[in-house]
Amino acid sequence: MSGKKKLIILLGPPGAGKGTQAKKISREFDLVHISTGDILRNEVRDGTELGSKVKEIMNAGDLVPDELVGEIVRSCIEKHSSAAGFILDGYPRNVTQAEFLMCIADGWPVYAVCIRVEEETLVKRLTGRRYCPGCGKIYNVYFSPPSTEGICDACGTELVQRRDDREEVIAERLRVYHEQTRPVIDYFSSLGRYFEIDGSKSVPHVAQALSELVGVIEK
Numbered sequence: 001m002s003g004k005k006k007l008i009i010l011l012g013p014p015g016a017g018k019g020t021q022a023k024k025i026s027r028e029f030d031l032v033h034i035s036t037g038d039i040l041r042n043e044v045r046d047g048t049e050l051g052s053k054v055k056e057i058m059n060a061g062d063l064v065p066d067e068l069v070g071e072i073v074r075s076c077i078e079k080h081s082s083a084a085g086f087i088l089d090g091y092p093r094n095v096t097q098a099e100f101l102m103c104i105a106d107g108w109p110v111y112a113v114c115i116r117v118e119e120e121t122l123v124k125r126l127t128g129r130r131y132c133p134g135c136g137k138i139y140n141v142y143f144s145p146p147s148t149e150g151i152c153d154a155c156g157t158e159l160v161q162r163r164d165d166r167e168e169v170i171a172e173r174l175r176v177y178h179e180q181t182r183p184v185i186d187y188f189s190s191l192g193r194y195f196e197i198d199g200s201k202s203v204p205h206v207a208q209a210l211s212e213l214v215g216v217i218e219k
């Protein structure tokens, strides 16, 4: 792939706020947002062949095979060949995926930013998350509830909980994160391309910290 594009990776455990922050940063810095979790969930929702392959794996909180996710990321990047850059949320999830990404990004500046949050807060954020199947808006019963319980403010659709946001699945997702995704931090750290921000504060506070960091990276 030709031309230098900036590639920012948001790392962090489930519930750290990667998706929430990636949406904001993509708008602010005109970066294409690639969320492998959202893309896979859409495949499951639409009942595609890929969706049927990954449904049970996702419901159990385990990782989808590297080849399937790698292909998704590669084709997204190819599809947006004129973009100034990308913000990745949920990819890479292990060192194999990180190495694959560095091959695709042949020579582009790549930076990884980890959003750090304590486990107790993560569990509350995940068990409290609800989403609107109509318009995709995300709520949290503890931190950002809708004005009418269980109903989307934007389109009036009934809110639902992600299947992998049940407590037993959250425990497995956190286990997988510690075992497979944390080594990705060492990988980018050893390349001198790693940053951290405190994700425990409110959404606007975290957004401000991330925006300032990305602004510095941009220069």
Ligand code: AP5
Residues within 6 Å of the ligand: 012, 013, 014, 015, 016, 017, 018, 019, 020, 021, 036, 037, 038, 040, 057, 058, 059, 061, 062, 063, 064, 065, 066, 069, 089, 090, 091, 092, 093, 097, 125, 126, 128, 129, 130, 138, 139, 140, 143, 144, 164, 173, 199, 200, 201, 202, 203, 206
């Ligand atoms: P994915 O969708 O990537 O899930 P995840 O990494 O577990 O992350 P989450 O979406 O749960 O959390 P987040 O950090 O984005 O937080 P969010 O902003 O939503 O992956 C799901 C599954 O897909 C995986 O388990 C796997 O099976 C598969 N998969 C995906 N990518 C893969 C890959 N590369 N390889 C293999 N398999 C893959 O926020 C969470 C909640 O907290 C929301 O309610 C939000 O409103 C709230 N919140 C956010 N920030 C704050 C804040 N600062 N204060 C208060 N509340 C907040």
